[in-house]
Amino acid sequence: MLTTHRKQAILATLQRDGQVLAKALSEEFGVSEDTVRRDLRELAAEGKLQRVHGGALPSSPAAVDFSQRQGISTDGKSAIARKAAGLVLPGQVVIVDGGTTCVQLVRHLPRTLQATIVTHSPSIAVELIDHPGIEVILIGGRLFRHSMVAVGAAAIEAIGSIRADVYFMGVTGVHPTAGLSTGDLEEAYVKRALAARAAEVVVPASAEKINVASAFVIGEASAASTLVVESGTSEASIAHFTDMGIAVLRA
Amino acid sequence: MLTTHRKQAILATLQRDGQVLAKALSEEFGVSEDTVRRDLRELAAEGKLQRVHGGALPSSPAAVDFSQRQGISTDGKSAIARKAAGLVLPGQVVIVDGGTTCVQLVRHLPRTLQATIVTHSPSIAVELIDHPGIEVILIGGRLFRHSMVAVGAAAIEAIGSIRADVYFMGVTGVHPTAGLSTGDLEEAYVKRALAARAAEVVVPASAEKINVASAFVIGEASAASTLVVESGTSEASIAHFTDMGIAVLRA
DNA sequence: ATTGACATTGCACGAAACTGCACGATACGG
DNA sequence: CCGTATCGTGCAGTTTCGTGCAATGTCAAT
Numbered sequence: 001m002l003t004t005h006r007k008q009a010i011l012a013t014l015q016r017d018g019q020v021l022a023k024a025l026s027e028e029f030g031v032s033e034d035t036v037r038r039d040l041r042e043l044a045a046e047g048k049l050q051r052v053h054g055g056a057l058p059s060s061p062a063a064v065d066f067s068q069r070q071g072i073s074t075d076g077k078s079a080i081a082r083k084a085a086g087l088v089l090p091g092q093v094v095i096v097d098g099g100t101t102c103v104q105l106v107r108h109l110p111r112t113l114q115a116t117i118v119t120h121s122p123s124i125a126v127e128l129i130d131h132p133g134i135e136v137i138l139i140g141g142r143l144f145r146h147s148m149v150a151v152g153a154a155a156i157e158a159i160g161s162i163r164a165d166v167y168f169m170g171v172t173g174v175h176p177t178a179g180l181s182t183g184d185l186e187e188a189y190v191k192r193a194l195a196a197r198a199a200e201v202v203v204p205a206s207a208e209k210i211n212v213a214s215a216f217v218i219g220e221a222s223a224a225s226t227l228v229v230e231s232g233t234s235e236a237s238i239a240h241f242t243d244m245g246i247a248v249l250r251a
Numbered sequence: 252m253l254t255t256h257r258k259q260a261i262l263a264t265l266q267r268d269g270q271v272l273a274k275a276l277s278e279e280f281g282v283s284e285d286t287v288r289r290d291l292r293e294l295a296a297e298g299k300l301q302r303v304h305g306g307a308l309p310s311s312p313a314a315v316d317f318s319q320r321q322g323i324s325t326d327g328k329s330a331i332a333r334k335a336a337g338l339v340l341p342g343q344v345v346i347v348d349g350g351t352t353c354v355q356l357v358r359h360l361p362r363t364l365q366a367t368i369v370t371h372s373p374s375i376a377v378e379l380i381d382h383p384g385i386e387v388i389l390i391g392g393r394l395f396r397h398s399m400v401a402v403g404a405a406a407i408e409a410i411g412s413i414r415a416d417v418y419f420m421g422v423t424g425v426h427p428t429a430g431l432s433t434g435d436l437e438e439a440y441v442k443r444a445l446a447a448r449a450a451e452v453v454v455p456a457s458a459e460k461i462n463v464a465s466a467f468v469i470g471e472a473s474a475a476s477t478l479v480v481e482s483g484t485s486e487a488s489i490a491h492f493t494d495m496g497i498a499v500l501r502a
Numbered sequence: 503a504t505t506g507a508c509a510t511t512g513c514a515c516g517a518a519a520c521t522g523c524a525c526g527a528t529a530c531g532g
Numbered sequence: 533c534c535g536t537a538t539c540g541t542g543c544a545g546t547t548t549c550g551t552g553c554a555a556t557g558t559c560a561a562t
Contacts, residue, residue: 003510019256022548032512037549052255053519053548122373122389129399138373138401140391140409148380150389154412158391158405254520273538283522288539304529304538 021055083251098149099170120150151186167198176240178213188216272306281363334502349400350421371401402437418449427491429464439467
């Protein structure tokens with residue numbers, strides 16, 4: 001394992017969980033705690049995180065609290081979310097994934113919208129409390145801790161009785177050949193099941209996800225009928241996708 | 252648990268409630284009171300809070316988040332919730348209803364508790380994000396708008412595969428003859444189904460619910476194995492329930 | 503192919519931090 | 533005034549940390 005990869009993984013874990021423990025990291029990567037401590041020290045020297053006894057915390061508390069917990073994120077992501085939200089038509093049945101981008105998306109839905117929203121994310125459900133016109137269908141199951149979405153057999157079974165017009169799928173990577181991917185196997189299964197039940201699959205793809213392949217494959221890139229990308233995305237980066245017949249919207 | 256994280260959590264709790272008690276914090280974090288006192292002393296030295304006998308107060312009164320505090324009643328309801336939360340034993344499978352009292356309840360669960368919590372309320376699920384030892388099982392279904400809990404056939408079916416030790420049932424009325432009742436028919440069905448799957452049913456009953464009958468009956472009062480009432484509740488009001496063999500705890 | 507400079511890693515060992523317990527002191531309430 | 537709860541301090545056990553050092557791997561120049 002490359003040192004650089006390990007450091008990136010540490011930062012990703014930190015971003016996701018809000019904290020990391022030196023001991024847990026050493027077990028996860030199969031290296032000694034000394035090596036992890038060295039990494040943490042160096043990352044702290046670069047200002048990427050804040051070193052504390054036993055592990056590390058984000059350099060600025062706001063970084064994790066706002067972008068992860070409360071969903072406030074970059075302008076690009078917000079623009080994508082707004083663009084994607086505009087695709088929802090009154091009366092439609094819409095599936096919405098968990099994840100920060102999708103939380104943003106439902107925040108951009110008109111408060112008066114009449115629609116049915118299906119979700120396996122409690123966070124999404126809570127966001128929709130004050131949308132009186134929206135009927136919310138919650139997919140149950142075991143909650144996967146990191147992303148707080150329902151997964152497992154119960155979720156898959158419940159999904160079987162859904163028939164939706166659009167599915168907004170959150171992914172961690174969109175790659176021309178490796179396809180759509182995410183960081184957890186169980187999540188991949190659920191996303192695949194959801195995609196099978198929707199007439200259209202829309203993937204909000206912020207800049208850092210384009211041409212990236214994560215550990216677990218959800219399906220071919222063409223499983224997405226539409227990609228929503230940031231306005232600054234280069235034409236070359238998206239040419240592969242348009243060639244495959246995928247519609248690409250710029251936010 | 253990271254020391255730094257614990258201190259942050261103490262400050263967050265202080266911000267939310269306007270005060271913290273050393274004893275309560277030690278139980279919540281699963282550390283000795285000495286450790287909590289040390290934390291409080293150090294935070295006081297940094298000026299982050301004001302140390303007082305028994306706990307701590309915000310350094311400046313203005314620091315208290317009043318908007319959040321409105322939701323946190325320091326009165327009987329909070330005491331009931333704390334008392335009820337204390338009934339949960341490590342390793343148990345616990346069903347938690349929706350409703351404000353139950354949200355309070357999970358907030359009082361120790362952060363280090365190892366347990367499985369089953370809920371049909373997205374709000375409860377979201378509250379449990381930062382309890383790493385708790386596995387959350389989400390019951391899906393159509394979300395009943397008023398109380399934001401899953402109801403309907405899908406919820407009933409999912410409940411059928413649950414087997415729990417305790418069920419914390421939120422009700423709007425507890426009456427000696429009219430029994431347990433709530434304000435919505437669908438909710439009544441779900442609560443009945445949940446009660447059937449738990450070995451013990453605990454009903455937190457704040458003062459305004461005692462001897463009240465709402466529109467839809469969940470079951471006989473004796474369907475509850477335990478009532479948790481406010482400390483000021485008169486002996487006469489609860490005599491009927493103890494006569495029925497229901498345990499009554501005073502918060 | 504060999505050599506040397508350099509980076510990376512793991513281990514050893516003393517230092518520092520964290521935690522819980524014991525004990526006496528202090529504050530609170532009746 | 534007294535009993536109880538809370539507090540502060542000292543101390544020991546454990547965990548984590550930082551540094552020095554040796555072993556291993558990489559890469560380029562010879």
